[in-house]
Amino acid sequence: MVGTCTALHLQQRGFDVTLVDRGSPGQETSLGNAGLIQREAVEPYPFPREPGFLLDVALGRGAQVHWHARGVWQMGKALLGYLHHSHPMRHAVATAAYSRLIAYANSEHDLFIAAAGAQDLVAREGFRFVFRTPEAFDKAAQRAEDLATRFGVRSQAENSAQLAQAEPALHRPLAGAVHWLDTWSVNAPGALVQRYADLFVARGGRLLKGDAASLQAQGAGWSVQTTQGPVHAQQAVLALGPWSDGFIRTLGYRFPLFLKRGYHQHYTPPAPVRQPMLDAERGYVLAPMQRGLRLTTGAEFAPIDAPATPVQLAKAEALARELIDLGQPLPESPWLGARPCVADMLPVMGPAPRHPGLWFNFGHAHQGFTMGPVAGRLLAEMVYGEPTCVDPTPYSPGRFG
Numbered sequence: 363m364v365g366t367c368t369a370l371h372l373q374q375r376g377f378d379v380t381l382v383d384r385g386s387p388g389q390e391t392s393l394g395n396a397g398l399i400q401r402e403a404v405e406p407y408p409f410p411r412e413p414g415f416l417l418d419v420a421l422g423r424g425a426q427v428h429w430h431a432r433g434v435w436q437m438g439k440a441l442l443g444y445l446h447h448s449h450p451m452r453h454a455v456a457t458a459a460y461s462r463l464i465a466y467a468n469s470e471h472d473l474f475i476a477a478a479g480a481q482d483l484v485a486r487e488g489f490r491f492v493f494r495t496p497e498a499f500d501k502a503a504q505r506a507e508d509l510a511t512r513f514g515v516r517s518q519a520e521n522s523a524q525l526a527q528a529e530p531a532l533h534r535p536l537a538g539a540v541h542w543l544d545t546w547s548v549n550a551p552g553a554l555v556q557r558y559a560d561l562f563v564a565r566g567g568r569l570l571k572g573d574a575a576s577l578q579a580q581g582a583g584w585s586v587q588t589t590q591g592p593v594h595a596q597q598a599v600l601a602l603g604p605w606s607d608g609f610i611r612t613l614g615y616r617f618p619l620f621l622k623r624g625y626h627q628h629y630t631p632p633a634p635v636r637q638p639m640l641d642a643e644r645g646y647v648l649a650p651m652q653r654g655l656r657l658t659t660g661a662e663f664a665p666i667d668a669p670a671t672p673v674q675l676a677k678a679e680a681l682a683r684e685l686i687d688l689g690q691p692l693p694e695s696p697w698l699g700a701r702p703c704v705a706d707m708l709p710v711m712g713p714a715p716r717h718p719g720l721w722f723n724f725g726h727a728h729q730g731f732t733m734g735p736v737a738g739r740l741l742a743e744m745v746y747g748e749p750t751c752v753d754p755t756p757y758s759p760g761r762f763g
């Protein structure tokens with residue numbers, strides 16, 4: 363999503379753009395997510411600090427977090443940075459910068475959705491956080507009011523009866539829901555990226571297969587090998603999502619990056635779920651998709667190439683069955699992807715500090731699908747040298763020295 367949107371925005375500014383991917387656009391992380399364009403996600407996801415929660419995580423209880431010892435060891439320094447930046451005072455600073463990007467999520471997607479003719483993939487009916495206990499519901503309803511005041515995020519609190527009426531697939535009463543009204547949902551996230559890539563090609567862009575590992579400085583510019591031969595350019599943008607860290611290390615950069623892996627599986631519920639929902643006290647999402655009802659899991663701290671361990675999926679499935687009849691899982695292996703995260707919870711967008719003509723656009727963590735178009739716009743504005751839609755300073759790659 364991020365690379366394709368960056369290509370589109372550069373193209374709109376008159377650059378001659380080649381989009382290079384080792385596969386096809388929209389076939390990796392941007393395919394397997396929950397498909398939400400999250401106008402409500404104005405606060406980045408902090409490291410949970412409640413002692414009970416952390417004990418559950420350490421002991422492998424609950425469905426929200428799972429970890430591999432190798433992952434925690436490899437990413438330990440970045441995770442400590444994440445804990446540090448999650449302190450309420452520093453989290454408030456991150457929120458100020460994060461919310462400025464999220465504010466553009468819908469309007470920037472809307473332009474591409476319209477131009478790409480992708481309305482059929484997008485529902486604009488919101489997203490529910492559902493709550494099992496009245497205490498959690500009350501707290502969330504208060505937080506929603508606070509976000510409305512501070513960031514203009516619209517929502518509606520629904521009591522138990524209103525929720526049951528809105529979502530008849532729920533087969534037991536819940537305490538209530540916060541219905542985020544401006545969040546959009548995409549029923550085939552990979553297909554949306556493909557439509558954006560088709561738009562790029564229809565407007566004259568070149569889409570080639572090639573490996574970023576072959577990227578090299580050449581003269582005053584950059585070159586990369588593709589199946590159609592070498593491509594030379596004055597400027598190159600790296601938008602490799604969760605693979606970015608592996609590549610920038612070869613250039614000598616050590617940024618505090620880490621991954622939160624996540625899984626999905628599709629089901630065939632007899633009663634359709636109308637709108638996506640987060641089981642907020644248990645930490646998984648149910649999202650209606652073209653393929654079926656998609657269940658997505660929370661965070662797994664593990665290396666990108668470690669074998670799949672879908673224990674959270676099994677736990678989340680059992681929890682989801684407490685609320686709705688999921689029906690049978692589709693006969694497919696669970697999908698596995700990784701959220702590309704940064705210790706200070708802000709994406710990395712801007713010029714590579716020690717490589718003229720090279721630009722970074724990655725680290726959009728839990729909201730890369732949401733932020734793709736605005737991330738592309740901001741990066742293209744910087745490359746072009748025009749006034750930017752938001753101040754790019756908080757996302758600068760230079761902040762890591």
Ligand SMILES: Cc1cc2nc3c(=O)[nH]c(=O)nc-3n(C[C@H](O)[C@H](O)[C@H](O)COP(=O)(O)OP(=O)(O)OC[C@H]3O[C@@H](n4cnc5c(N)ncnc54)[C@H](O)[C@@H]3O)c2cc1C
Nearest residue numbers: 363364384391392395396397398574603624729730731732
């Ligand atoms: C379970 C789960 C649920 C999520 N739900 C949501 C959600 O509802 N809403 C939301 O906004 N975000 C969500 N996210 C986060 C979101 O999916 C990511 O932030 C986003 O997809 C990242 O996009 P990207 O373009 O940076 O990375 P990717 O989509 O992974 O794209 C990276 C691209 O780089 C290419 N590439 C990698 N290495 C090379 C190489 N060496 N050479 C050439 N090409 C290469 C890949 O082929 C790929 O096309 C979720 C993530 C997960 C895991």
